[in-house]
Amino acid sequence: MEMENSAVTxxxxxxxxxxxxxxxxxxxxQIVVQVVDLKAVGNRYTFSANxxxxxxxxxxxxxxxxxxxxxxIQSLGLIRLLDYTVNDIPGxxxxxxxxxxxxxxxxxxxxxEIKSDFKASTGIVLKPKQxxxxxxxxxxxxxxxxxAAPAARMAMTRRVHPLVSLxxxxxxxxxxxxxxxxxxxxxxxxxxxxGCVFNVELTDEEGTQIQATMFNxxxxxxxxRFEQGKVYYISRGSLKLANKQFKxxxxxxxxxxxxxxxxxxxxxxxxxxxEIKFNFVPIDELGTYVNQKDLIDVIGVVQSVSPTMSIRRxxxxxxxxxxxxxxxxxxxxxxxxxxxxxxxxxIGQELLDMADNHPVIAIKxxxxxxxxxxxxxxxxxxxxxxxxxxxxxxxxxxxxDSEGKETSMSxxxxxxxxxxxxxxxxxxxxxxxxxxxxxxxxxxEEKPVFFSTRAYISFIKxxxxxxxxxxxxxxxxxxxAMDSGYWCExxxxxxxxxxxxxxxxxxxxxxxxETWFSAFNDEAxxxxxxxxxxxxxxxxxxxxxxEFQTKLKEATWSSHLFRISVSQQEYNGEKRQRTTxxxxxxxxxxxxxxxxxxxxxxxxxxx
Amino acid sequence: MDTSSxxxxxxxxxxxxxxxxxxxxxxxVIGSDTGSVVGxxxxxxxxxxxxxxxxxxxxxYLEVIGIAESDNSIRAETWxxxxxxxxxQNFNELCKLANGEFxxxxx
Numbered sequence: 001m002e003m004e005n006s007a008v009t010x011x012x013x014x015x016x017x018x019x020x021x022x023x024x025x026x027x028x029x030q031i032v033v034q035v036v037d038l039k040a041v042g043n044r045y046t047f048s049a050n051x052x053x054x055x056x057x058x059x060x061x062x063x064x065x066x067x068x069x070x071x072x073i074q075s076l077g078l079i080r081l082l083d084y085t086v087n088d089i090p091g092x093x094x095x096x097x098x099x100x101x102x103x104x105x106x107x108x109x110x111x112x113e114i115k116s117d118f119k120a121s122t123g124i125v126l127k128p129k130q131x132x133x134x135x136x137x138x139x140x141x142x143x144x145x146x147x148a149a150p151a152a153r154m155a156m157t158r159r160v161h162p163l164v165s166l167x168x169x170x171x172x173x174x175x176x177x178x179x180x181x182x183x184x185x186x187x188x189x190x191x192x193x194x195g196c197v198f199n200v201e202l203t204d205e206e207g208t209q210i211q212a213t214m215f216n217x218x219x220x221x222x223x224x225r226f227e228q229g230k231v232y233y234i235s236r237g238s239l240k241l242a243n244k245q246f247k248x249x250x251x252x253x254x255x256x257x258x259x260x261x262x263x264x265x266x267x268x269x270x271x272x273x274x275e276i277k278f279n280f281v282p283i284d285e286l287g288t289y290v291n292q293k294d295l296i297d298v299i300g301v302v303q304s305v306s307p308t309m310s311i312r313r314x315x316x317x318x319x320x321x322x323x324x325x326x327x328x329x330x331x332x333x334x335x336x337x338x339x340x341x342x343x344x345x346x347i348g349q350e351l352l353d354m355a356d357n358h359p360v361i362a363i364k365x366x367x368x369x370x371x372x373x374x375x376x377x378x379x380x381x382x383x384x385x386x387x388x389x390x391x392x393x394x395x396x397x398x399x400x401d402s403e404g405k406e407t408s409m410s411x412x413x414x415x416x417x418x419x420x421x422x423x424x425x426x427x428x429x430x431x432x433x434x435x436x437x438x439x440x441x442x443x444x445e446e447k448p449v450f451f452s453t454r455a456y457i458s459f460i461k462x463x464x465x466x467x468x469x470x471x472x473x474x475x476x477x478x479x480x481a482m483d484s485g486y487w488c489e490x491x492x493x494x495x496x497x498x499x500x501x502x503x504x505x506x507x508x509x510x511x512x513x514e515t516w517f518s519a520f521n522d523e524a525x526x527x528x529x530x531x532x533x534x535x536x537x538x539x540x541x542x543x544x545x546x547e548f549q550t551k552l553k554e555a556t557w558s559s560h561l562f563r564i565s566v567s568q569q570e571y572n573g574e575k576r577q578r579t580t581x582x583x584x585x586x587x588x589x590x591x592x593x594x595x596x597x598x599x600x601x602x603x604x605x606x607x
Numbered sequence: 608m609d610t611s612s613x614x615x616x617x618x619x620x621x622x623x624x625x626x627x628x629x630x631x632x633x634x635x636v637i638g639s640d641t642g643s644v645v646g647x648x649x650x651x652x653x654x655x656x657x658x659x660x661x662x663x664x665x666x667x668y669l670e671v672i673g674i675a676e677s678d679n680s681i682r683a684e685t686w687x688x689x690x691x692x693x694x695x696q697n698f699n700e701l702c703k704l705a706n707g708e709f710x711x712x713x714x
Contacts, residue, residue: 590693590694590697593694593697594694594697597697597700600704604708
């Protein structure tokens with residue numbers, strides 16, 4: 001019989017592979033293949049399906065075995081594939097085989113295996129032919145974006161760098177950022193002349209922020225171009241280390257743009273706005289932030305919402321709206337947050353409507369004031385999120401629902417101004433290190449600020465006036481009476497005896513610094529380990545060993561937890577910072593270790 | 608301070624990293640026999656400590672410094688009673704930090 005190559009479907013195997021499985025109901029080309037290497041495996045037959053160019057393993061169903069035995073389907077014969085599936089050979093995912101469920105004989109055995117002039121490959125699966133022509137990248141760009149704005153084309157071809165990768169030593173970069181805050185244009189007049197300046201806060205898709213400043217010509221050039229909330233491509237700016245004093249965003253660097261910098265608005269382009277990155281401060285730790293420059297974030301359950309109040313602004317007499325929200329958190333402390341302007345009328349109204357549900361709110365960038373001890377205020381850049389989708393919010397809500405709403409809580413402010421401070425209760429709130437006191441010389445300017453701290457007594461000057469003569473009744477200072485005894489002005493009486501009460505200065509040290517504390521009687525007693533009267537006796541004793549010095553030595557390099565208040569006192573017309581000990585407690589090492597572990601993990605997450 | 612033979616802070620899980628080397632750990636004593644003490648590590652795994660002179664009597668917590676013999680046993684060189692109140696969680700965190708990101712600050 002003449003070899004009829006045309007009887008076998010050209011590139012039939014390739015078509016089989018690219019079209020996948022077929023059944024007789026689908027309108028697909030019915031492929032004719034040659035049966036090669038027909039052999040029995042159990043009660044079924046396998047073969048290689050040959051299209052003259054390629055071969056693929058195939059399996060016939062047991063139902064067709066009789067056709068094979070009867071000679072209808074013959075080895076080297078042709079069959080038309082009517083119904084089949086294409087599967088991976090188990091264990092050899094590169095190779096496929098056809099499981100034929102329906103076919104019909106087309107021709108009986110040919111003389112030989114049909115081969116084309118090209119070398120037929122057996123058992124190797126060819127990739128299906130490409131249905132489309134490959135296009136070059138620039139072709140695609142031009143077709144799709146031929147008429148797009150320059151910025152869009154720039155996006156396709158320009159590599160955008162994450163803000164976190166920028167440094168002063170890498171010159172060419174492009175960033176894609178949203179202006180999350182735009183400052184006002186300020187004019188200045190200094191030794192170098194006049195000028196104007198403004199800055200913008202930029203945030204990229206990863207949430208990294210950086211401040212960019214523009215002076216004079218650059219300021220004028222870009223002031224109108226930058227709009228809050230819009231997205232821009234920026235390049236050719238310069239970076240330098242951020243001035244810590246004026247830092248408002250978390251970035252070691254700050255950016256300066258000059259007239260040669262490039263700022264292109266990314267119009268019509270979506271930019272994923274990252275979730276606001278919060279760094280929550282628990283309510284009971286707010287004390288350390290009072291009157292500080294730092295802006296803080298809080299999260300808490302809304303206990304109550306006030307109606308809108310109108311407050312007259314001091315500088316221009318304008319009336320602005322304010323609303324107070326009381327927040328509570330798991331530290332069982334509450335704090336009042338004042339929402340101002342749009343936040344008071346907008347989201348503030350929403351909160352009033354849902355106040356009975358006690359939602360959880362998270363607020364970013366709050367100023368910490370000392371009204372009623374501790375007060376939080378929003379500023380223009382503050383943002384409020386109601387019921388944020390975060391684990392902290394879920395935890396808070398379930399705490400509130402299970403125990404929080406029944407618990408009576410105290411406001412964080414009340415711990416601040418009370419002078420009858422129970423030392424042990426507040427040894428873990430408002431914890432600071434000594435450097436905090438030294439680095440803020442104006443602490444406690446208006447009202448005393450309270451903290452707790454853990455420190456060592458490092459020095460007690462032996463030749464200071466350590467005590468005063470005190471009335472046994474009222475503890476006030478007594479004066480020596482003319483004859484004998486002591487006169488108390490307060491009690492208006494004379495007593496033969498008086499008691500000595502401590503009033504001493506001690507130097508304290510911790511890992512961050514050292515400073516002087518003033519300690520009065522009850523606290524000094526805990527530091528020295530004996531009463532002033534007893535110490536006085538030791539001082540006047542004579543002998544080999546100076547027991548007085550020993551007592552002081554023993555007190556030195558002992559560590560304690562201190563509750564302290566920092567205030568400003570006038571001294572010879574000068575204002576001086578004075579730190580007074582309000583309570584002394586022994587150290588609970590396990591609790592302190594837990595605090596250190598918390599600190600370590602806090603430092604990690606804020607990096 | 609003799610730093611000639613430093614020991615690594617380990618808990619139950621970290622012990623296997625130092626087999627053959629000197630380690631130190633604190634265990635909660637579960638039982639003792641002649642020459643060995645069985646304890647619970649700060650991460651709740653069982654550790655057996657073998658040695659010649661454990662303190663007698665033993666307090667609830669025991670610090671052991673010695674050579675790690677397997678992933679759950681130590682041959683003790685020094686035993687120290689650590690008393691009955693000890694915070695195992697704090698110690699466990701210390702072990703994790705000392706073997707993790709702050710490893711460079713330890714041996």
